[in-house]
Amino acid sequence: MASPAAGGVVIVGSGLIGRSWAMLFASGGFKVKLYDIEQQQITNALENIRKEMKLLEQSGSLKGSLSAEQQLSLISGCGNLAEAVEGAMHIQECVPENLELKKKIFAQLDRIVDDRVILSSSSSCLLPSKLFTGLAHVKQCVVAHPVNPPYYVPLVELVPHPETAPATMDRTYALMKRIGQSPVRLLKEIDGFVLNRLQYAVISEAWRMMEEGIVSPNDLDLVMSDGLGMRYAFIGPLETMHLNAEGIVSYCDRYSDGMKRVLKTFGPVPEFSGATVEKVNQDICMKVPDDPEHLAARRKWRDDCLMKLAKLKHQVQPQ
Numbered sequence: 001m002a003s004p005a006a007g008g009v010v011i012v013g014s015g016l017i018g019r020s021w022a023m024l025f026a027s028g029g030f031k032v033k034l035y036d037i038e039q040q041q042i043t044n045a046l047e048n049i050r051k052e053m054k055l056l057e058q059s060g061s062l063k064g065s066l067s068a069e070q071q072l073s074l075i076s077g078c079g080n081l082a083e084a085v086e087g088a089m090h091i092q093e094c095v096p097e098n099l100e101l102k103k104k105i106f107a108q109l110d111r112i113v114d115d116r117v118i119l120s121s122s123s124s125c126l127l128p129s130k131l132f133t134g135l136a137h138v139k140q141c142v143v144a145h146p147v148n149p150p151y152y153v154p155l156v157e158l159v160p161h162p163e164t165a166p167a168t169m170d171r172t173y174a175l176m177k178r179i180g181q182s183p184v185r186l187l188k189e190i191d192g193f194v195l196n197r198l199q200y201a202v203i204s205e206a207w208r209m210m211e212e213g214i215v216s217p218n219d220l221d222l223v224m225s226d227g228l229g230m231r232y233a234f235i236g237p238l239e240t241m242h243l244n245a246e247g248i249v250s251y252c253d254r255y256s257d258g259m260k261r262v263l264k265t266f267g268p269v270p271e272f273s274g275a276t277v278e279k280v281n282q283d284i285c286m287k288v289p290d291d292p293e294h295l296a297a298r299r300k301w302r303d304d305c306l307m308k309l310a311k312l313k314h315q316v317q318p319q
């Protein structure tokens with residue numbers, strides 16, 4: 001729980017990700033101000049958060065030690081940016097993924113904030129050196145990239161600008177832990193950060209194998225959901241190596257020749273176009289048609305599964 005002395009958090013942009021952050025910060029006991037350029041978005045966000053929190057409370061899945069009503073009382077809307085950021089200790093930007101728009105917001109914030117507040121962007125793939133260079137408060141800037149849906153998937157990638165102060169990384173890391181998220185620190189920025197680089201490596205090889213007619217799209221997905229993904233929810237690829245032999249050194253001794261042989265057969269970056277797109281689309285749509293109702297229902301099912309998995313992970317985590 002946040003102490004009453006701790007400053008509040010400001011969310012800039014009250015869309016999908018801004019709402020999730022608001023719920024997470026409130027679950028940690030922090031006061032949250034939601035700002036948006038569209039007043040209606042703030043109203044919608046407050047309504048949507050109320051509904052979500054009540055449902056989570058009913059199903060026993062609400063995070064934190066406060067009741068839904070107590071958490072809701074911590075969240076308010078504010079249509080004036082300068083007023084919203086007054087006394088804040090952390091500002092989480094969640095406007096659409098557009099470099100010029102985000103640069104404009106950070107330039108605006110740079111003019112009105114003090115030397116203590118953290119300026120954090122939720123950007124999925126814009127590099128800190130593109131977002132923050134030239135700002136007077138660059139030392140206080142960081143990307144804190146969440147994973148959708150952030151309420152159930154706790155990872156947050158912290159990506160520094162070359163001039164980000166170590167204290168900014170430390171404070172953001174501590175804040176993320178405090179609200180129950182699972183932060184990781186990138187020691188320097190890289191295009192795609194870590195999560196998307198891993199994800200793209202998987203998608204890329206999946207695509208090449210489908211293009212070569214080795215496996216069907218539905219079977220490809222099963223390899224992950226009923227195979228690799230089962231253990232990746234609990235241990236990563238490096239610990240998998242460690243456990244699948246007598247430690248990492250033994251794994252490299254035993255399997256590095258085989259890994260290198262296979263890796264050398266990986267092809268060029270796929271085009272993600274043409275006949276393969278049609279084939280994948282046809283197969284995946286047989287399982288989940290791509291109209292809004294079916295997609296929404298499947299997302300709801302995915303989020304329910306993730307919520308149950310999050311509970312299981314919490315129960316089985318080693319002390």
Ligand code: NAI
Binds near residue numbers: 015036146
């Ligand atoms: P969204 O489109 O749902 O919400 C964006 C909000 O920003 C809207 O409410 C809009 O009115 C508001 N906005 C636009 N211009 C503004 C301005 N000048 N000042 C204040 N508010 C403004 O977008 P979403 O999906 O929430 O994404 C936000 C950020 O989070 C993006 O950078 C995205 O890349 C990142 N992200 C998104 C994920 C996702 O799965 N949707 C996952 C991880 C990160």
